[in-house]
Amino acid sequence: MAQDKRQVDAITARDVDFAQWYTDVCKKAELIDYTSVKGMFIYRPYGYALWENIQAELDRRFKATGHENVYLPVLIPESLLQKEKDHVEGFAPECAWVTVGGSEKLEDRCAIRPTSETLFCEHYANIIHSWRDLPKLYNQWCSVLRWEKTSRPFLRHREFLWQEGHTMHATAEEAREETMQMLNIYADFMENVLAMPVIKGRKTDKEKFNGAEETYTVECMMHDHKALQAGTSHYFGDGFAKAFDITFTGKDNQPHYPHQTSWGVSTRMIGGIIMTHGDDNGLVLPPRIAPTQAVVIPVAAHKPGVLEAAASLRDRLNAAGVRSKMDDSDNSPGWKFAEYEMKGVPVRVEIGPKDMEKEQCVIARRDTGEKITVALAELESAVKALLDHIHDNLYAMALKNREDNTFDIQTPEEAKAIVEGKGGFLRSKWCGSLECELAMKERAGVSSRCMPLVQSGTEGTCPVCGRKCTTDIYWGVAY
Amino acid sequence: MAQDKRQVDAITARDVDFAQWYTDVCKKAELIDYTSVKGMFIYRPYGYALWENIQAELDRRFKATGHENVYLPVLIPESLLQKEKDHVEGFAPECAWVTVGGSEKLEDRCAIRPTSETLFCEHYANIIHSWRDLPKLYNQWCSVLRWEKTSRPFLRHREFLWQEGHTMHATAEEAREETMQMLNIYADFMENVLAMPVIKGRKTDKEKFNGAEETYTVECMMHDHKALQAGTSHYFGDGFAKAFDITFTGKDNQPHYPHQTSWGVSTRMIGGIIMTHGDDNGLVLPPRIAPTQAVVIPVAAHKPGVLEAAASLRDRLNAAGVRSKMDDSDNSPGWKFAEYEMKGVPVRVEIGPKDMEKEQCVIARRDTGEKITVALAELESAVKALLDHIHDNLYAMALKNREDNTFDIQTPEEAKAIVEGKGGFLRSKWCGSLECELAMKERAGVSSRCMPLVQSGTEGTCPVCGRKCTTDIYWGVAY
Numbered sequence: 001m002a003q004d005k006r007q008v009d010a011i012t013a014r015d016v017d018f019a020q021w022y023t024d025v026c027k028k029a030e031l032i033d034y035t036s037v038k039g040m041f042i043y044r045p046y047g048y049a050l051w052e053n054i055q056a057e058l059d060r061r062f063k064a065t066g067h068e069n070v071y072l073p074v075l076i077p078e079s080l081l082q083k084e085k086d087h088v089e090g091f092a093p094e095c096a097w098v099t100v101g102g103s104e105k106l107e108d109r110c111a112i113r114p115t116s117e118t119l120f121c122e123h124y125a126n127i128i129h130s131w132r133d134l135p136k137l138y139n140q141w142c143s144v145l146r147w148e149k150t151s152r153p154f155l156r157h158r159e160f161l162w163q164e165g166h167t168m169h170a171t172a173e174e175a176r177e178e179t180m181q182m183l184n185i186y187a188d189f190m191e192n193v194l195a196m197p198v199i200k201g202r203k204t205d206k207e208k209f210n211g212a213e214e215t216y217t218v219e220c221m222m223h224d225h226k227a228l229q230a231g232t233s234h235y236f237g238d239g240f241a242k243a244f245d246i247t248f249t250g251k252d253n254q255p256h257y258p259h260q261t262s263w264g265v266s267t268r269m270i271g272g273i274i275m276t277h278g279d280d281n282g283l284v285l286p287p288r289i290a291p292t293q294a295v296v297i298p299v300a301a302h303k304p305g306v307l308e309a310a311a312s313l314r315d316r317l318n319a320a321g322v323r324s325k326m327d328d329s330d331n332s333p334g335w336k337f338a339e340y341e342m343k344g345v346p347v348r349v350e351i352g353p354k355d356m357e358k359e360q361c362v363i364a365r366r367d368t369g370e371k372i373t374v375a376l377a378e379l380e381s382a383v384k385a386l387l388d389h390i391h392d393n394l395y396a397m398a399l400k401n402r403e404d405n406t407f408d409i410q411t412p413e414e415a416k417a418i419v420e421g422k423g424g425f426l427r428s429k430w431c432g433s434l435e436c437e438l439a440m441k442e443r444a445g446v447s448s449r450c451m452p453l454v455q456s457g458t459e460g461t462c463p464v465c466g467r468k469c470t471t472d473i474y475w476g477v478a479y
Numbered sequence: 480m481a482q483d484k485r486q487v488d489a490i491t492a493r494d495v496d497f498a499q500w501y502t503d504v505c506k507k508a509e510l511i512d513y514t515s516v517k518g519m520f521i522y523r524p525y526g527y528a529l530w531e532n533i534q535a536e537l538d539r540r541f542k543a544t545g546h547e548n549v550y551l552p553v554l555i556p557e558s559l560l561q562k563e564k565d566h567v568e569g570f571a572p573e574c575a576w577v578t579v580g581g582s583e584k585l586e587d588r589c590a591i592r593p594t595s596e597t598l599f600c601e602h603y604a605n606i607i608h609s610w611r612d613l614p615k616l617y618n619q620w621c622s623v624l625r626w627e628k629t630s631r632p633f634l635r636h637r638e639f640l641w642q643e644g645h646t647m648h649a650t651a652e653e654a655r656e657e658t659m660q661m662l663n664i665y666a667d668f669m670e671n672v673l674a675m676p677v678i679k680g681r682k683t684d685k686e687k688f689n690g691a692e693e694t695y696t697v698e699c700m701m702h703d704h705k706a707l708q709a710g711t712s713h714y715f716g717d718g719f720a721k722a723f724d725i726t727f728t729g730k731d732n733q734p735h736y737p738h739q740t741s742w743g744v745s746t747r748m749i750g751g752i753i754m755t756h757g758d759d760n761g762l763v764l765p766p767r768i769a770p771t772q773a774v775v776i777p778v779a780a781h782k783p784g785v786l787e788a789a790a791s792l793r794d795r796l797n798a799a800g801v802r803s804k805m806d807d808s809d810n811s812p813g814w815k816f817a818e819y820e821m822k823g824v825p826v827r828v829e830i831g832p833k834d835m836e837k838e839q840c841v842i843a844r845r846d847t848g849e850k851i852t853v854a855l856a857e858l859e860s861a862v863k864a865l866l867d868h869i870h871d872n873l874y875a876m877a878l879k880n881r882e883d884n885t886f887d888i889q890t891p892e893e894a895k896a897i898v899e900g901k902g903g904f905l906r907s908k909w910c911g912s913l914e915c916e917l918a919m920k921e922r923a924g925v926s927s928r929c930m931p932l933v934q935s936g937t938e939g940t941c942p943v944c945g946r947k948c949t950t951d952i953y954w955g956v957a958y
C-alpha cells in the first residue's frame with residue numbers, strides 16, 4: 001500500500017484546552033482557513049457544505065410559511081443608517097466604511113451592511129401603500145460585516161454568512177405572532193436537525209437588539225458549559241416605520257404605521273454544532289446536516305471484488321437517500337478511519353473479503369464508536385435507523401450535559417463559585433432592574449441569557465437585591 | 480367584484496423605445512427596484528426567484544462535474560490585489576475602497592471584491608503542496624462590486640450577483656479542458672434552459688479578461704439586434720501561480736506551477752432573458768426557469784365549486800412537478816390575465832362553470848397567445864407538453880432573429896450602415912491585428928464579439944487592411 005505523506009494530525013484534548021481543541025477541529029476537519037485580513041475567514045468546501053445543508057433546511061421552512069427571498073445592496077449610506085437613533089448607536093462603531101468609489105471620494109460614505117433593517121425600511125417605504133400590500137414577508141441570505149476586535153472561527157468573524165428575515169404587518173398582534181413563529185422555527189430546526197437542545201426565552205432590555213422593542217432568543221449550552229446564543233427574533237413595533245415614514249392606508253381608509261419584525265441565524269450555528277457534539281477524535285456531525293452521512297471503506301481493497309462490492313454499497317445507500325461516498329484512495333484503512341472520524345461522518349461502513357463471504361458488512365457509528373455486523377440485504381434500513389439513533393443520542397447527550405450543569409442559585413457569590421469552577425447555566429429569580437443585572441456581571445461574571453418562555457410562576461427573591469419577584473431567568477458565560 | 484386600485488400599467492412599446500420598454504418591464508414585472516445609492520439595485524422576490532432557479536440548475540451541473548462551493552472574504556487588501564499587474568490595472572480603477580474599519584483607519588485599504596482571483600490564489604498557495612492536492616475545483620456564489628459610471632437593471636449594476644469558478648490543475652492541458660468544459664456547460668444551460676441560442680467563441684486579446692491568457696465567451700443576440708456577452712470562461716496558464724508563488728511537488732518530485740482557470744455568469748443573464756423573449760405585453764419567461772410555470776385563474780369564481788375546481792387543478796399540476804399557483808384574489812379575470820402576461824408566466828389555465836360542466840379547461844400560452852381547450856383528464860400531460868413547445872418556440876424565434884440579422888460584411892462602411900440601420904451581428908474575416916480591430920470601432924462603431932469556435936476554414940480578406948486571412952470573427956454593438 002502506497003505511503004501518503006499526509007497524516008491525520010493529533011488534536012488537543014477537549015478537557016485539556018477547549019479553545020485550542022475547537023481551533024484544531026475547525027482547521028483539521030478542513031472547515032475553515034485563515035486569510036491575510038484579520039478576522040476574515042475562508043469557508044472551505046466541507047464547512048460551506050454544512051452551511052448549504054443548513055440553508056436548504058431553513059429555506060424550505062421559510063418558504064413553507066410564506067416568506068420570499070430578496071437581495072438588497074451590500075452598502076448603506078451613512079445618512080440612511082442614522083435614521084433610527086438606537087440602531088445607529090449600536091452598529092456605527094463597528095462598521096467598515098467605503099469612502100472612495102473608483103476615483104471618486106464619496107460625499108455620503110457607505111457602511112458595508114452590519115444588518116439591513118435600514119435598507120429594508122427604505123424599500124418598504126417605496127412599496128407599501130395599502131393594507132393590500134401587507135404582510136411583506138421577506139428574507140435575505142447574505143454576508144454581513146462587523147469590525148470586531150477579536151475573532152474566532154464561526155463564532156466571531158468580521159464577515160459572516162447569515163440570513164436576515166424582515167417582515168411588515170398591518171397589526172402589532174400579527175407582527176408578534178411572526179416573531180414567535182420564527183423563534184419556534186429556529187428552535188425546531190436546532191433540536192430536530194442539529195440535535196442541539198435549546199432554551200427559548202426573551203432577552204432583557206440590556207441584551208436586546210439595537211432598536212428592537214423585544215428580542216427573543218434560543219440559547220444552547222456548549223460542551224464546556226458556556227452559552228451560545230444560536231438565533232434571535234425581534235419585534236420592533238412601529239419604531240422603524242415612524243423613523244422611515246412607512247405608512248399604509250388601512251381598510252378604514254386612514255393612514256397607519258405597519259409593525260415590523262426581523263430574525264436571523266448565522267454560520268455561528270456551525271460553531272455550536274462543533275462545540276456541542278465534537279469529541280477528542282474531532283468533529284461529530286448531526287446526521288441530518290452531515291455533507292456525507294455514510295462513508296464506505298473497502299478493507300483489503302486489492303483483493304478481487306472488494307472495490308466493486310464497496311462501490312455497490314455506496315450506490316445502494318445513495319439510491320436510498322443516504323448521502324454516501326466511498327474512499328478508494330491508496331491510504332490505509334486505519335488512516336481512513338481516523339480521517340472520517342476527524343470529519344465527523346456519522347456512519348462508517350467497512351467491507352472486506354471475509355464480510356463478502358458472509359454477505360455482511362461492519363457498520364461503525366461515530367458518536368459511540370460502537371460496531372455492529374449487518375447482513376448486506378439489510379444495509380439501507382440498518383444505516384437509516386442508525387442515523388436516527390445517532391441523532392437521538394447526540395440530542396440526549398447534549399440535553400444531559402445541560403441538565404447536569406444547570407444550577408439554581410440564591411446569591412451572586414454562589415453563581416461566581418460555579419462559573420469559576422466547572423461552569424454552567426445559573427437559574428434564579430430576577431426583579432427586573434438593570435442594576436441587579438449589572439451587579440450579576442460585576443460580582444459573578446455572568447450575563448443574563450434569557451427569561452425562559454416557560455416560566456414556573458412561583459415567587460422567590462432576586463439574588464442581588466433580595467426583593468420578592470416571580471420572573472425566572474438564566475445567567476451564564478456566553479460565546 | 481371588488482375594485483382594486485392597482486392597475487396593470489401600460490408599458491412602452493418595444494419598437495418605439497427598446498430601452499424604455501426594458502426598464503418598464505423590469506419595474507412593472509416587479510423584478511427590481513431602485514435604491515438611494517446610485518447603481519445599486521434591489522432584487523425583488525420575483526427577480527430573485529429567477530436567480531434562485533438559475534442557481535439551482537447551474538449548481539447541479541457544477542457539482543455533477545466535481546466542483547465544490549466555498550466562500551471567501553468580501554474584502555481584498557490593496558497589497559494583495561497588486562500582485563498581478565494586468566489584473567490590478569484592469570480592476571483597481573473601478574473598485575470601492577474601505578478605508579476605515581470601526582474607528583480605525585486602515586493602513587492597507589481594502590477593495591470590495593470586483594472578482595476574487597487574488598483571494599483564491601492566496602488560499603491556493605496555502606493548501607496546494609503536492610500533485611495529490613490537485614485539481615482544486617472551486618466555485619463561489621456571491622456578489623461583486625464595480626464602481627461603474629452608468630447603470631441599468633441587471634445589465635450593469637455597481638453590485639451584482641454572480642458565480643465565479645476558480646480551478647487549479649497539474650497541467651496546462653487539463654486546465655484548457657476545464658475552460659472548455661465550463662464554456663460548454665454555460666452554452667448548454669443557456670440554450671436548453673433559458674432558450675437563448677449562443678455563439679461560442681474566443682475573445683480577441685483586446686477584449687479578454689485582465690490577466691487571462693485566453694478568454695472564451697457565449698454571445699447572444701437580443702431582440703434589438705445588439706449583443707450580450709452572457710458568460711465567460713478564462714484560461715490563465717500559470718501567470719497568477721507565478722505571481723502568487725503557488726507551487727506543487729509533482730510525481731517527479733520536482734516543483735511545478737499549477738495551471739488555472741476562472742469562469743463566471745451573473746444576473747445579467749436575467750437581462751438577457753428579458754431582452755431575448757419579452758414582448759409588448761411584458762416579460763416572457765422560458766418555462767424551465769419560470770418561478771411560476773402555470774397560473775390557474777377561476778372564471779366566475781363566485782359560482783359554486785369554481786374555486787375548488789381551480790384549486791384542484793393547481794394541486795394536480797404541482798403534484799405533477801409543474802410549479803403552479805392559483806389567483807383567487809378579488810381582481811377581475813381580465814386584470815389577472817394582464818398581470819400574469821406582464822409577469823411572463825408561460826401557461827395560463829382558466830376554468831369556469833361552463834368548463835366544469837364539459838369536464839374541460841382552457842389553456843393559454845404566453846408566447847403566442849394561442850388558447851386551446853383540454854379535457855381535465857389530460858391536464859398534466861397537456862401542460863407539460865405545452866411547456867416544452869413554448870421552450871422550443873422561444874428558442875426558434877430567438878435563433879431566427881439572430882440568423883435574420885447576421886450579415887457578412889466586406890468593409891467597415893458596410894458594417895456602419897447596418898449598425899446605424901436596424902443593427903445586427905456582422906461577420907467577416909480578420910487579420911488578427913489590434914489596429915484593424917480598433918479601426919472597426921472607429922469607423923463602424925462596433926466591437927469584436929468573438930472568433931467563433933466553429934471556423935469555416937475558408938480564406939478571405941480583412942475588411943480594414945485587405946490582407947488575406949482565414950479567421951472568422953463577429954462584430955456588433957454590445958450591452
Ligand SMILES: [Zn+2]
Binds near residue numbers: 430433462464465467
Ligand atoms: Zn434585584
Ligand SMILES: [Zn+2]
Binds near residue numbers: 910943
Ligand atoms: Zn486587418
